[in-house]
Every structure is written in C-alpha cells, then in structure tokens.
Amino acid sequence: MLTALERIIPYQVGYPMFRKGYWMDFFWYTLVQSYFLGVLIAFFIRWINRDGSVSGLHLITAWPLALQVLFFVISHDIWQYWFHRIQHNNKYWWRTHEAAHATPEVDWLVGSRSHALEILVAQTVEFAPIVLLGARPEVALIKGTLDAVWGMYNHANIRVDHGKLIYFFNGPQLHRWHHNNNNPGTGVNFSTKLSVWDWIWKTAYLPKPDERPAYGFKGIDKYPVYSYFRQFAYAFRKFKKRADNINSRV
Numbered sequence: 001m002l003t004a005l006e007r008i009i010p011y012q013v014g015y016p017m018f019r020k021g022y023w024m025d026f027f028w029y030t031l032v033q034s035y036f037l038g039v040l041i042a043f044f045i046r047w048i049n050r051d052g053s054v055s056g057l058h059l060i061t062a063w064p065l066a067l068q069v070l071f072f073v074i075s076h077d078i079w080q081y082w083f084h085r086i087q088h089n090n091k092y093w094w095r096t097h098e099a100a101h102a103t104p105e106v107d108w109l110v111g112s113r114s115h116a117l118e119i120l121v122a123q124t125v126e127f128a129p130i131v132l133l134g135a136r137p138e139v140a141l142i143k144g145t146l147d148a149v150w151g152m153y154n155h156a157n158i159r160v161d162h163g164k165l166i167y168f169f170n171g172p173q174l175h176r177w178h179h180n181n182n183n184p185g186t187g188v189n190f191s192t193k194l195s196v197w198d199w200i201w202k203t204a205y206l207p208k209p210d211e212r213p214a215y216g217f218k219g220i221d222k223y224p225v226y227s228y229f230r231q232f233a234y235a236f237r238k239f240k241k242r243a244d245n246i247n248s249r250v
Contacts, residue, residue, distance in 0.1 A: 108157070
C-alpha cells in the first residue's frame, strides 16, 4: 500500500519505484538480518531468564492486554528517543547508525537499514522487559508489528499533513526531515512513534510546506552505500587522529 501511495501522493517527486539499493535493503536488511537477529535476541533473552525467576514474578501479567501494550509503547518510545539522540551525539554509537542515513533517497524500505549492532541493542532493550516483567505473549507480537508498520510509514515518500496531531504522533511529515543532511552531533525529530518527545525536549523541526530535505551526511562519498557486508565492517574502521591531539615539538 505504501508503494502505491508513494506513486500517487509523493512527498518528493521523481523517485523510481525500485531505487538503487532497494533489493539490497529488502533482502539483506529486511529478510536475512531481521530473521537471524530475531533468533539471536530470543536466545539471549531466554538465557537472561533461564531460571524463570524474574518472569515468574508476573509483575504485570494481571494487567489488561491494552494497558500492557500501551505501557511498553510509551516506555520504549522514551528510551528509543534518547538512544537515538545518543547515537547522533556520540562518535562510537554514530558508527552503528550511519547505515540508516547512508542513502540519497528515503522511502518506506529505508527504515529497515540499521546496523546489526544497533538492532541487537535496541531490540534487546525493547523485548527483554516484555518477557522479564511477565507480559502476555501477544504483547511482543503486537508491539513488534506496530514498530515495523510505523517505521515503514515514517520513512515513506508520501505527502501527508497530520494537522494538530503532529504535536503528538510521528510520521513522514517530521521523520523524513530527521534524515536531512545529518552529521555527528546534529539532528532533529528523533522520536519514533510519539513526536511529543521532540516537542518536550526541543528537538522538533516542522518544515514549511514548500521545503524538501536532502539526505546523507559528511563523508557519505566514502561510505559503502550499496553493500550490506561492507557497511557492517565499515562501522569498525579506525578513528582518525585529530590534528590538535598530536604532540608536536617546537
């Protein structure tokens, strides 16, 4: 459906249906990486809870299903906002986030572009509390589906106006501008589902109707934009020594 909407009401015109790198994102990030990391995270959470002593407390099991989902949506959204900001303001964590910004075009599939280390951290923090606090099994499925669909929507190249709801809920009207020429130490619109965090902590940017973003970051010309395996390895490259830190003799 999002692909059709990107053709009918595009936010930025001229995008091909299958941009360069589309099939790499779809196969390696959306299918392969998501599957194997999902298995790894599940084993890791099972190891943490191997004796069932934590989940066995059933701390929130008696809560209604809707309240459980709402609790994890809001609590994880706050954590994700701050983790996202840290990634943009810390040179080490930025390495795990470059892949998400390393594309000259942003469409619904770009939301799947995340370094494996970033996903390993983010989704462990997302799903471990669901298990450890004794939530109902349906919560993980509902939360995971909601995250995936909302992430696709946020990145979709569609022209949409949320009206006053933009102050509460995130969408492409805001999030596409998060991808606008990012560099370490910069960035706006860090929220995922609830844009209210950006408004509260003054990182929101609401574009004018005729504004359009340009994507990428300083150094993208050297980044392996269209290679999954090189992107994975590139995050572990050596940092350059700063000239002002080099001792020199006079």
